Amino acid sequence: MKKHCLPVYKGFLALIFPLLFLASCATVPITGRSQLNLVPSSSMLSLSNDQYNTFLRNNRLSSNRAETARVKRVGKKLQRAVEQYFRQRGLISELRQYSWEYNLFKNKSPNAWCMPGGKIAVYTGILPYTRTDAGLAVVMAHEIAHAVAKHGNERMSQLLLTQMGGAALSSAMNSYPSKTRRLWMSAFGVGSKVGLLLPYSRIQEYEADRIGLIFMAIAGYNPNEAIGFWKRMSRSSKGGKPPEFLSTHPSDASRIRQIRNAIPDAMKYYRK
Ligand SMILES: [Zn+2]
Numbered sequence: 001m002k003k004h005c006l007p008v009y010k011g012f013l014a015l016i017f018p019l020l021f022l023a024s025c026a027t028v029p030i031t032g033r034s035q036l037n038l039v040p041s042s043s044m045l046s047l048s049n050d051q052y053n054t055f056l057r058n059n060r061l062s063s064n065r066a067e068t069a070r071v072k073r074v075g076k077k078l079q080r081a082v083e084q085y086f087r088q089r090g091l092i093s094e095l096r097q098y099s100w101e102y103n104l105f106k107n108k109s110p111n112a113w114c115m116p117g118g119k120i121a122v123y124t125g126i127l128p129y130t131r132t133d134a135g136l137a138v139v140m141a142h143e144i145a146h147a148v149a150k151h152g153n154e155r156m157s158q159l160l161l162t163q164m165g166g167a168a169l170s171s172a173m174n175s176y177p178s179k180t181r182r183l184w185m186s187a188f189g190v191g192s193k194v195g196l197l198l199p200y201s202r203i204q205e206y207e208a209d210r211i212g213l214i215f216m217a218i219a220g221y222n223p224n225e226a227i228g229f230w231k232r233m234s235r236s237s238k239g240g241k242p243p244e245f246l247s248t249h250p251s252d253a254s255r256i257r258q259i260r261n262a263i264p265d266a267m268k269y270y271r272k
Pocket residue numbers: 142146200205208248249
């Protein structure tokens with residue numbers, strides 16, 4: 001049991017979920033932060049695959065060949081970088097059930113996401129902000145970082161605790177499939193209405209920035225490109241409605257400062 005695993009929940013969990021608790025603490029690769037992971041990986045993956053297939057049926061792929069090729073090219077390089085990182089640290093089994101896909105969808109909102117299991121969606125609306133392969137790598141590496149750091153599981157675990165109270169997780173998953181699905185939707189922000197989006201916490205955002213910079217560096221993209229991307233994003237929010245990506249990824253001076261601080265560490269991994 002890791003010592004920093006959300007002490008607030010500790011007593012509660014020890015009473016309600018004695019067995020689950022043993023399996024509920026995880027450590028985020030790279031940052032070493034302890035987190036709460038109550039949902040079994042197999043459940044996360046099957047929910048993700050279901051939702052991804054539904055998304056594929058209801059959304060259109062971009063017909064722009066060059067941009068689609070760009071998304072696949074950058075995605076492949078990032079996948080190799082993540083695998084290399086995990087393999088070198090003896091963590092490759094964490095990616096065993098990943099089945100990576102990188103697709104470009106025709107959608108005006110500037111957005112992108114990566115589900116557990118490596119299903120990555122980029123919307124055409126974000127391309128004016130990413131501009132280059134390296135700019136796109138900033139976004140995709142950040143989203144991959146959320147997935148491999150299991151931020152969705154962590155958020156869903158917190159939602160399970162607050163919304164389902166004392167219901168044991170196994171019965172919650174079986175007895176309330178629609179509620180569990182809704183929690184999943186909230187946890188991943190794939191719901192149809194923007195209003196349903198639940199932003200990741202600041203801690204998770206900064207963590208995904210930091211991990212993402214390292215993945216992009218290993219993949220051969222200069223982490224300094226992240227500054228330009230976030231500045232372009234934040235400029236676009238001045239006046240008018242901010243892009244969807246910004247509603248869950250506030251781009252302000254403190255975020256950009258944190259990214260700047262994380263770049264020297266990421267540059268140690270960078271090979272042109
Ligand atoms: Zn994020």
